[in-house]
Amino acid sequence: MATAKKPTENHLTCVICTEVFTDPATLQCHHTFCKSCLLKYTSTQPEAVQAKSIPCPSCRQQTNVTNPDSPVEEWVSQLKPSHVIQGLMDDFGPGTKAVEEHVCSVCTKQGKTTPATSWCSVCDVVYCEGCLQLHNVMPGLCDHEVAHLSDHTKTKVKHRFMCQVHRDKPTELFCKDCKQAICTICCSIKHRACKDVDTIESMTPLVKEQLTSKIERLRINMAARNNNITRRKSTIQDVKSNSQTFKDQVMKTRDTxxxxxxxxxxxxxxxxxxxxxxxxxxxxxxxxxxxxxxQMYQQQYDFTANAVTSNCEMDMYAVYESMGETFTENRDTDNRPAAGRVVLTHDLDKLSQAVDELQLGEVQVVHGVSHPGSFPVLHHTIDCKEDVDGEDPYLYDVTVLTGDSSAKMMVVADYDNKRLLTYYTPNFKSFHYQLKCSNGPWQIAKLSESQIAVSVPDSKEIVTVNVTPFPELLSIIKTSKQYYALASLSPSQLATGTYKQSHSVDILDMTGRILRSINTGVIGSPDFIHVTRNNNLIVSERDGKSLVCVTSEGDAVFTYTPTGDRALSYPLGITTTSTGDILLVGYDSHKVIQLTESGQFVRAVLTQQDGLICPRGVCLDADGLLYVTSGRYVKVFKFCPR
Structure with a gap:
């Protein structure tokens, strides 16, 4: 059977010195350390000392100090332990062993084991009858509160709330300005300039109420973290399964x-x-x-040689006459062509290049929106409404990332609920997460297949986020203007839309510094910006009747201002296809229209008959699927040939 651990092993040990707390102090992050250890650590952190704060050695969170102008030693000395730590110290901390064993603390130091009969709540020491008498006659100790120890009472006496500075004085007051419990001496010396000081008795119900509320918030946060942990564990299993599936596909392709x-x-x-x-x-x-x-030549040779050696003139002339007729045919020449030879053409460079370019992925023919005669079919619908949402999501923009795998990650900007939502869809199973923003996010700019930038106009911010698929805040770019529209012009430059400026588009670097400004003509307050494959900028404005395309230097490319039935009404989201065609959202017309790269009308790709109600954002993924925000939903369409 396992031996039960002592509380000091888990809760009363300082992580710096690994010993039981000596004069513990609790920081604002609720981590507790020995004051001496905390002082030594703070003294080695010049940046924290300069910032007039105490850094936590565990989580690095800063704790504001009451008197920044005082020495570091006083910063730490004014800290006090939490009520939980103090209670554990009272019951199990140093000095409690002598109490539990009823041995006089004073006699113990002299090597004696005299039974203790009383305990001083101020000195936190147990005394025998003789030592207690000495205690009671000493000046400054005679007014201490002393409790009698009986066989049935073992130190379960309430510890008096004593001042951390003047340890022999009870804490009777609370300074609301400094948020610190103090004694009357502290009040008269260090808190004379404070305007709001109340009694501990008056403050205790309020403090208890606030702590009770904090306990409830902590309980909610703990439940939320448990839910997040559960979802992440489920995601881990799915990611592992998905990874194995991809590996099997790769090996199968390799075998093929x-x-x-x-x-x-x-x-x-x-x-x-x-x-x-x-x-x-x-x-x-x-x-x-x-x-x-x-063989023929051998026969002629033998016949001619016999005629020459026979000394018969008749035979010689007979051979001679026949030689004249066949001499041409019997010349020792070989006019036959040489036999062919086998040659193997073996281009190693070409073979290496072919291996390098070899893709083990599956090749599919996908009909996109630009394919002649293609028509949209609703693939699936994603409801972004959460049970805890106070309002229906106001989805302003959407984009799709692929990350390091083929699984897609959809990111949605929910303006009213001030958050980014990410949806991860491996094996067609959806898991979603969120990242809270300081204000409503507007447009999303894709920086890479795993990173995005998002405009937060009401806070004059542009935030960069890493999507893994969990959205993780990377940086907050503070801007001098209120930018709504946002697009990535290059890895180091952003195109942003300002509000009612003579030059309505600013080009920023990744620190928010304005590099140059561009005039977009009839559009003065862009709601959306899109960068084309030619690095041109297409801008739209809800109150505008035109779609404008300019170069990244501000030269006009085209202005699309249709009339009649095709007149633009509340144009918003923009994207382009792989062939350069432009897709533009019409909020009031409940449409997504298609234009050529030069700004010529092609067709209405989606209409209200396709289920679009007040669409705003639009994007295309690598597979040709079209994503459109409509109300609280994201509708995904695929395109099929007629």
Missing amino acids: VMRAIIRKEKQLLHDIDKATDEQLHELQADIQSQEIDL
Whole structure:
């Protein structure tokens, strides 16, 4: 059976010195340390000393000090332990062992084991009868509160609330200006300039009420963290499963590629054998022909030699006459073409390049919105309403990231609820998370496949966020103007839309510094900006009747101002296709229209008949799916051929 741990092992040990607390002090982050340890640590942090705050050695959170102009030693000395730590120190801290064993603390120091009969709540020491008498006659100690120890009472006496500065004085007052419990001496010396000082008795109900409320908030936060942990654990399992699925697909694709390579190898070896056999057959036939000629020449040689050596003139002339007729044919010449040779063309550079360019992914033909004759089909709908939402989501913009895997991550800007929502869809299972903003987020600019920038106009901020798929705040860029529209012009530059300025678009660096300003003509307060594949800027404005396209230097490209049935009414979100076509959202017309890259009308891609109600944001993903925010929903469409 396991031995129960003592409270000092878990709750009363300083993480700096790893010993039981000596004069503990609790910071605003609720971490507790020995005052001496905390003083030594703070003294080694010049930035914190300069900032007039005490850094937490555990979480680095800063604790504001009451008197910044006083020495660091006084900063730490004014800290006090939490009520929980103080209670544990009272019951289990140093000095309680002698109380529990009823041995006089004074006699113990002299090597004696005299039974204790009383306990002083101010000195926090137990005394025998003799030592108690000495205690009671000493000046400054005679008014201490002393409790009698019986066989049934072991130190369960309430510890008096004593002043942290004047330890022999009870804490009777609370300074609301300094938020500090003090004694009457502290009040008359250090808090004379404070305007709001009340009694401990009056403050205790309020403090208890506030602590009770804090307990409830902590309980809610703990429940929320537990839920987040549960979701993340579920996500971890799904990510692992998803990863294994992708790995299996890669290995399956690799096997397919290897089988194709082996087939090509077999075909190439077969071609070599076939070409070699043909060459050998040709050479054997040529040898046979040469052997026949050789036999013929041998016969002529023997016949001619016999005629010459026979001394018979008739035989000689007969051979001579026949030689004249066949001399041309029997010349020792070989006009036959040389036999062919097998050659293997083996371009290693080309082969290496082909291997480098080899993609083990699946190739699919996708019909996008720009495909002639394609029509939209609702793929799925995402409801962004949360049970705890006070208001329905006001979805202003949407974008889709792919991260380090093929799983998609959708990010939505919810203006009214002041948050970013991320949706992770591996294996078509959705998990969503959120990141609170200081105010309502407006437009989302994709910086990479895992990072975004978001405009927060009411706070004059642009925030950068990493999506993993958990949204993690990377930085807050403070701006001099209230920017609504936002797009990424380059990895180091942002295009932003200002409010009713003569030059309505500013180009910023990633610190918020204005590099240059651009005049967009008839549009004075852009709501949305989009950067095209040619690095041109397309801007829209809710109150405008036009769509304007300019270069990144401010030169006009086109202005689209239709009339009649096609007249623009409350134009908002903008995106472009891989072919350069422009998709523009019409909020009042409940449409998404398609224009050519040069600003010519093509068609209405989506209308109210497709379920669009007051659309705002729009984006396309790598697979050609179209995402549109409509009310509290994100509607996703795929395009099919007719």
